[in-house]
Amino acid sequence: MAKKRRRTAAELASAAKTAPKISVSSERSGWEWTVHLARHQPFKATLTVVAVSLAPAFGWLWVHPLIGLAAGAFLLGAVSEFLFPVRYRVTKEGAEAVGFLFRRSLSWRQVKRISLSPDGLRLSPYPSPTPLESFRGLTLRWTGDERTLQQLLHFCERRIAAERATPPTAAKR
Numbered sequence: 001m002a003k004k005r006r007r008t009a010a011e012l013a014s015a016a017k018t019a020p021k022i023s024v025s026s027e028r029s030g031w032e033w034t035v036h037l038a039r040h041q042p043f044k045a046t047l048t049v050v051a052v053s054l055a056p057a058f059g060w061l062w063v064h065p066l067i068g069l070a071a072g073a074f075l076l077g078a079v080s081e082f083l084f085p086v087r088y089r090v091t092k093e094g095a096e097a098v099g100f101l102f103r104r105s106l107s108w109r110q111v112k113r114i115s116l117s118p119d120g121l122r123l124s125p126y127p128s129p130t131p132l133e134s135f136r137g138l139t140l141r142w143t144g145d146e147r148t149l150q151q152l153l154h155f156c157e158r159r160i161a162a163e164r165a166t167p168p169t170a171a172k173r
Contacts, residue, residue: 030091031152035141037082048079077101088140090156095123095138106138108163114156121153 038045052075060068076083084100096105106123113124120142124133142149 030089031155032087032089033142033144034085034087035143036085037141038084040143045083048083052076052079052083086141090140090152090159092159095140095156097138097140104138108159111156111160111163114153114160116149116153120149121156123156 038048052072055075056068056072058068059071080101081099086097086099089096089098094105094107094110096103106125110125111123112127113129115122115124117139119139121140122133122137123140124130124137126133126136140152142152
């Protein structure tokens with residue numbers, strides 16, 4: 001297991017300036033915040049924008065205009081979580097992430113495992129780690145302080161426990 005690196009004072013000050021704006025109306029109703037990864041890494045953002053711009057141009061010039069447009073669309077879809085802000089919401093019903101070209105959500109009944117990762121919380125529909133969870137799970141990215149992240153983790157764990165304690169409702173016909 002890797003040893004956790006301590007943050008310097010400059011890193012802590014920078015994290016405080018760029019911390020997500022958290023809107024928590026109450027512990028009962030849920031959490032809502034926005035994370036913009038490109039804002040935290042401007043050099044990578046610049047390289048990404050250049051690559052997303054040049055790939056369609058090369059495809060347009062050397063292959064076919066439709067190939068260029070398709071390349072641009074695929075690249076933009078692949079990096080949209082990085083380039084554009086993502087709004088996260090955790091409620092009594094579940095968790096969701098809404099971005100420019102995507103919307104992912106999991107209800108608490110679907111969540112089988114929750115883990116703390118370096119970039120936030122990872123909600124998984126699988127009881128044990130599997131490569132499929134990167135496609136079916138949901139990562140709640142967090143760039144704020146660790147104490148608030150721990151509070152979010154406890155909120156999620158309580159919601160999962162409460163959901164498991166309630167019996168499933170009868171299927172509606």
